Amino acid sequence: MLEAPATAPGSTHQGPIDIVRTQSLTTLVQRELERLILAGDVKPGERINEQHVAQRLRVSRGPVREALRGLERAGLVEARVNRGVYVREVSVEQALEIYEMRGLITGFACARLAAASTADQRGELAGLVTQMERAASAGDQALYYAINLAFHDKLMQFAGNMRAKAMYDALVKESHLCRRRSLFSPRNMGESNAEHAAILDAIRRGDAETARKVGEEHIVGGRRRFLDVVGSTAGT
Amino acid sequence: MLEAPATAPGSTHQGPIDIVRTQSLTTLVQRELERLILAGDVKPGERINEQHVAQRLRVSRGPVREALRGLERAGLVEARVNRGVYVREVSVEQALEIYEMRGLITGFACARLAAASTADQRGELAGLVTQMERAASAGDQALYYAINLAFHDKLMQFAGNMRAKAMYDALVKESHLCRRRSLFSPRNMGESNAEHAAILDAIRRGDAETARKVGEEHIVGGRRRFLDVVGSTAGT
DNA sequence: CTGATGTAAACTGTTAACAGTTTGCCTTCG
DNA sequence: CGAAGGCAAACTGTTAACAGTTTACATCAG
Structure with a gap:
């Protein structure tokens, strides 16, 4: 990754960064690098070579x-x-700190929604929970992951x-830099979505304190599922 | 600010950034600019001229x-x-959001300390509260401000x-970008430090839930004092 | 006197070249 | 055969110059 100039000689393909420059090259390079890092194309601990990036994106080293x-x-x-x-490596200890902070903020958002949310917002969240239920039943991890992301995104947005x-x-971006990652096993999906339903229930009842608690515990649950993975996978 | 080359011709003074380069110029420039912004030497909304900064710090535009x-x-x-x-302008609405987040995190730290803290840590915090008491009695706002900063710093560190x-x-850095800022009037200092004492008391008793609550409310108190300033000062 | 227009200066965005450090490899000596 | 030292390539840090855009000012028409 990030090695050769990619396009063969004679190719008309101009590379990913030759769009009309309504934005600065720096912004585009930054977005592309962030994408590569978060997608795992360049892995934690790996070195990023300025010249290679510059050549690959058809840009000078300055913007890079x-x-x-x-x-x-x-x-x-x-x-x-x-x-x-170097791409940053997030240790297990740091990952746990990140989980704590995600839990704290999620709890805050849930409490806020319990205190003040519109019917539309609650409906949208309920719709996502239903979709996750279907994804979990079908055992579709990728789909569940995507909708789960959307659920938490909306939760924060509505707060x-x-x-x-x-x-x-x-915090979510940063947590991607930890090699050990928890996935959604079929059992985990059901467990996770039950927590989503509990959050939504507390929000509907306007019970801010319970909403905060279950919201925070939902992330703690993710942390526990994460620890299971870490514990069961020894080595580097 | 940030205008002329500053040093007169013939001056032997080489400018602030001619230290032995054990760090990159970029790092030094970044630190200096951050200092200027947080100290209020360049104000929110003001434009930062790359060339002027470069000349003033005796550096090319790249690192800047x-x-x-x-x-x-x-x-x-x-x-x-x-x-x-441009130096970012933080609106009153954004400042209130920042207060909320500072309160949330402070509450977390207080709860954590109530659950697990050493006698040394509690002693250090108590010492700072005592110092603030003296500063408040003497009506020394600058001193109170400094110790208050140290108290919250230790609080987060110990957590x-x-x-x-x-x-x-x-968040604290960001809150400096809001023009409207609350100061510590003599009355405010006493009020603020009484809350510090309440926090410390809850921590000593190991009462995590109360510690979280008073910690969060302490920042909300700051937010209220901030709103008083905003409300009493109309216009831009 | 006011507003539009055109021109020049100033500034940002970008690139290319230069300087110094690091790193890997090869030679040479023990 | 192994290790130490030196040389060369590669890469980062920095600077300076070039290109295109924005902005301010002066000029001119109404």
Whole structure:
């Protein structure tokens, strides 16, 4: 990954970054690098070669360096002086801290929704829970994962604190940098979605304190499922 | 600010950024710009001129641009395409969101300390409360402000979640970008420190739930004092 | 006197070249 | 045969120059 110039000589394909420049190249490079990192195409601990990136995206090193500085502040990469930029590795301890913070913020959002939410919002969340139920029954992990993401996204969005949502999103991104990741086994999907239903129920009843509690515990549940994976998989 | 080359011709003074380069220029520029912004030397809404910064710090535009990209991701500046980088303006609404998040995280830290803290840690916090009491009695706002900062810093540090502390620090920095700021009037200092004492008391008793509540309410108190200032000061 | 238009200066976005450090490989000596 | 030292390639850090856009000012028409 991120090695050769990719396009063969004679190819008319101009590379991914030759769009009309309504945005700066730095922004486009940053987005592309973030995508590669979060998709796991470049793995934690791996080094990012400025020249290779520049050649691959048909850009000079300037915008690449700027993009990398942004990603550094976002916590996605680490820069070692005179030694290059590396994709950050998130340890298990750090991952647990991240789970705690995600739980805290999710609990906040749930409490907020219990105190103030529209029927439309509750309906949309209910619809997603139903969809997850179907995905879980079908055993479709990828689908469940996607809808689960949307559910939590809406939850944060409806809570009406943009700063909370931004922090939550940053935490989710960061958690992708931990090699050990928990997946949704069929049993986990059912368990996870039951918690979603409990959150929604508390929100509907306007019970802020319970909503906060089950929201927080839902993420703690994710943390437990994560620990199961870590525990059962020894080695690096 | 950030205008002329500063040093007069013939001056032997080499400018702030001619230290032995054990760190990258970008890092030093970033630190200096962050300092200028947080100290209020460059104000929210003001434009940052790359060339002027570069000249003033005796550096080329490259490192300056990289530093600005980092500050952008940190939320301290905003970049408008082909139009330059501006110090971010935090609206009153955004400031209130930030207060909410600071309260949430502070409450978390207090609960955590109530559940698990050493005698040394509690002693250190108690010492700071005592110092603040003296500062409040003397009516020394600057001193109270400084110790208050240290108290909250220790609180987050002792809570043992580095991610929480990092998020809290980022929020505090961001809140500096709101023009309307609450100061510590003599009455406010006493009120604020009484809340500190209540926090410490709950921590000592090991009452996590109360600690969380008073910790959160302490920041909400800050938010209320902030709203008083906003309300009593009309206009831009 | 006011508003539109055109021109020049200023500034941002980008690229390419230069300097110094790191790293890997090869040679050479024990 | 193994290890230490040196040389060369590769890569990062930095700078300077170029290109295109924005902005401010001056000029001119109404």
